[in-house]
Amino acid sequence: MSRLALLVLSLLLPSLAAAQDIVADLSQNRVSITTSFDGSELLVFGAIRRGGTEREEEDVDVIVTLEGPQHPVTVREAERRAGIWVNTESFDIAAAPAVYRIATSHPLDDILTDGSDLVHRVTVERVIRTGGIPDHFEQAGEFIDALVRIREASGLYAMQEGTVQIAEQSLFRTTFELPSSIEEGNYRVRIFLLREGRVVTQLERLVGVRKVGIERFVYNLSQEQPLVYGILAVIIAVVAGWAASAAFGRRG
Amino acid sequence: MQIYLPIAEISVNAILLLGIGGLVGVLSGMFGVGGGFLITPLLFFVGIPPAVAVATSANQIVAASVSGVLAHLRRRTVDLKMGTVLLCGGLVGAAIGVWLFNILRNAGQVDLMVRLCYVVFLGAVGALMFVESLRAMVRNRRAPPKPRRQRGWVHALPFKMRFRVSGLYISVIPPAIVGLAVGVLSAVMGVGGGFIMVPAMIYLLGMPTKVVIGTSLFQIIFVTGFTTILHAATNRTVDIALALLLLIGGVIGAQVGTRIGAKMKAEQLRVLLALLVLSVCIKLALDLLIRPDELFSLQPVLL
Numbered sequence: 346m347s348r349l350a351l352l353v354l355s356l357l358l359p360s361l362a363a364a365q366d367i368v369a370d371l372s373q374n375r376v377s378i379t380t381s382f383d384g385s386e387l388l389v390f391g392a393i394r395r396g397g398t399e400r401e402e403e404d405v406d407v408i409v410t411l412e413g414p415q416h417p418v419t420v421r422e423a424e425r426r427a428g429i430w431v432n433t434e435s436f437d438i439a440a441a442p443a444v445y446r447i448a449t450s451h452p453l454d455d456i457l458t459d460g461s462d463l464v465h466r467v468t469v470e471r472v473i474r475t476g477g478i479p480d481h482f483e484q485a486g487e488f489i490d491a492l493v494r495i496r497e498a499s500g501l502y503a504m505q506e507g508t509v510q511i512a513e514q515s516l517f518r519t520t521f522e523l524p525s526s527i528e529e530g531n532y533r534v535r536i537f538l539l540r541e542g543r544v545v546t547q548l549e550r551l552v553g554v555r556k557v558g559i560e561r562f563v564y565n566l567s568q569e570q571p572l573v574y575g576i577l578a579v580i581i582a583v584v585a586g587w588a589a590s591a592a593f594g595r596r597g
Numbered sequence: 598m599q600i601y602l603p604i605a606e607i608s609v610n611a612i613l614l615l616g617i618g619g620l621v622g623v624l625s626g627m628f629g630v631g632g633g634f635l636i637t638p639l640l641f642f643v644g645i646p647p648a649v650a651v652a653t654s655a656n657q658i659v660a661a662s663v664s665g666v667l668a669h670l671r672r673r674t675v676d677l678k679m680g681t682v683l684l685c686g687g688l689v690g691a692a693i694g695v696w697l698f699n700i701l702r703n704a705g706q707v708d709l710m711v712r713l714c715y716v717v718f719l720g721a722v723g724a725l726m727f728v729e730s731l732r733a734m735v736r737n738r739r740a741p742p743k744p745r746r747q748r749g750w751v752h753a754l755p756f757k758m759r760f761r762v763s764g765l766y767i768s769v770i771p772p773a774i775v776g777l778a779v780g781v782l783s784a785v786m787g788v789g790g791g792f793i794m795v796p797a798m799i800y801l802l803g804m805p806t807k808v809v810i811g812t813s814l815f816q817i818i819f820v821t822g823f824t825t826i827l828h829a830a831t832n833r834t835v836d837i838a839l840a841l842l843l844l845i846g847g848v849i850g851a852q853v854g855t856r857i858g859a860k861m862k863a864e865q866l867r868v869l870l871a872l873l874v875l876s877v878c879i880k881l882a883l884d885l886l887i888r889p890d891e892l893f894s895l896q897p898v899l900l
Contacts, residue, residue, distance in 0.1 A: 378601055379601070380600055380601055380838075381598075381599060381600065381601070382599075382601040382608055383599040383601075383608050384608070416897060417897075418895055418896065418897055419705065419895070419896045419897075420893055420894070420895055420896075421705045421893065421894050421895075421896060422892055422893050423889060423892045423893070423894065424892075425888070428886065429709075429885040429886060430885060430886075430888070430889055431706070431709055432705045432706060432708075432709065432894065435705055488893070491891075491892075491893030492893075492895060494891070494893075495891060495893060495894075495895055496895075498891075525599065525601070525607070525608030526606060526607035526608060526644075527606075528606045529606075556603060559603075560601060560603045563603040563604070563837055563838065564603045564604065567603075567604055567829065567833050567835070567837075568833060571829050571830045571831075571833050572826070572829070572830045574829050574833075574835070574837075575825055575826035575827070575828070575829025575830050575835060576826055577837070578656050578825055578826075578829060578835050578837050578840060579656065579659055579822045579825050579826060581660075581837065581840070581841065582656055582657070582659035582660035582663065582822075582825075582840065582844060583659060583660070583663050583818075583822075585660045585663075585664075585841070585844050585845070585848065586659065586660040586661065586662065586663025586664040586665075586667070586844075586848065587663055587664070587667060588848075589660075589664045589848030589849070589851070589852070590663070590664045590665075590667035590668060590848075591667075593848075593852040
């Protein structure tokens with residue numbers, strides 16, 4: 346289906362891309378979390394407008410990022426105190442994405458300059474906002490590195506270098522795996538077109554990740570009516586305990 | 598079969614959760630403990646966020662305890678009066694515990710405190726029970742056991758009350774304090790506190806063993822029920838879907854466990870439980886002492 350979409354897109358290209366350098370779309374703009382949700386795949390595809398003012402032989406690169414909802418998070422460091430490992434230092438990060446993925450057409454260092462990264466906030470280290478005090482900058486770096494390392498280890502952050510396929514310097518596609526421990530919210534997909542390390546143009550799309558059905562109902566109840574939810578949880582437990590006792594009591 | 602848990606926001610294997618519930622159910626049926634001290638660490642291990650694991654364990658223990666108490670009520674081995682006194686202390690303790698849990702979490706020390714509590718209490722209870730039951734086994738081989746009744750400082754306190762089912766005439770202060778302490782632990786550790794309550798009732802209050810388990814379970818229902826509601830209302834960390842999977846496994850396991858337990862001698866059961874408690878304790882102690890692979894940890898900031 347995505348192939349067909351690419352084909353259709355390439356046919357429509359001249360008229361669509363007249364005013365911009367890049368067009369792109371997603372395989373889905375909403376992801377539903379059902380009870381059996383076990384991760385999902387998101388395809389990002391599009392086309393680059395060639396010719397015009399640029400020379401034909403000039404190489405273009407594409408970076409695609411996927412960014413989950415941002416939350417504040419506290420990073421804590423453990424130290425040995427009196428023989429046991431205790432959390433001592435802590436650092437508050439104002440906002441860090443729950444999920445972050447970068448897909449590139451070539452190794453990131455080769456296609457993106459530090460300056461462009463700083464301006465466009467491409468890498469996750471630039472997306473994380475410390476909201477912070479400049480005095481603590483060196484220390485902050487250590488804590489941000491730890492945050493990225495932990496989330497990479499649990500599959501929430503990922504760098505997918507070379508996974509953007511560019512066909513004939515004009516059509517591109519890449520896929521992102523959405524992890525199974527995903528949370529609700531609007532996920533932002535950014536597509537960067539790069540030439541010689543600089544971002545030429547940038548495009549943004551949103552994917553809405555929503556709990557549906559019973560997941561939606563349970564979650565809403567727990568947030569909006571926490572007391573009712575708590576009492577309901579206890580009632581369910583009491584009934585289950587009674588039912589088990591009754592069922593097995595008669596038999597035993 | 599993967600299932601997405603609405604509150605924990607993580608997809609886990611439903612069979613695995615049923616298995617954990619079942620395993621803990623077998624143990625709780627055999628030994629007459631709620632099994633919270635096993636279920637909470639196991640949930641950490643599966644990747645459930647600690648706050649959700651603690652709150653949901655409390656919910657699961659409600660179901661296990663109701664199932665157990667009904668069986669004990671049929672056998673008339675529940676001291677409702679003693680249970681009520683323990684409960685009054687327990688509810689106050691649970692409120693203090695949830696409050697303490699929030700303070701510790703904001704200080705970033707909740708993991709440490711929960712683990713330290715586990716190590717200290719599991720270690721103490723496990724060691725005491727192990728020594729006591731080994732002695733009982735040796736004694737049994739020599740002579741039939743004599744019923745003994747403690748007459749210590751516990752019996753010199755005021756506000757005495759008669760507990761007919763337990764055959765006791767003691768002050769209400771010790772049971773209320775035992776209830777309070779267990780209430781605090783139940784909220785902080787996500788356990789029913791049976792593993793502390795049961796030895797405290799036998800050795801501290803001098804209650805006869807046959808009414809101890811039923812009475813302990815009776816008050817645990819209310820304390821864990823109260824804890825569940827408090828956690829749901831203040832932290833929103835009770836996951837009904839998770840609790841349901843655990844308790845389905847748990848209630849089935851408990852029945853199997855009861856049948857295994859009925860075929861074994863009381864001292865043998867206590868030695869086994871002591872060994873189990875001690876091994877969980879040693880595992881947790883090692884985690885505190887050995888340098889962790891990752892020195893940093895993340896904690897979401899709650900609004």
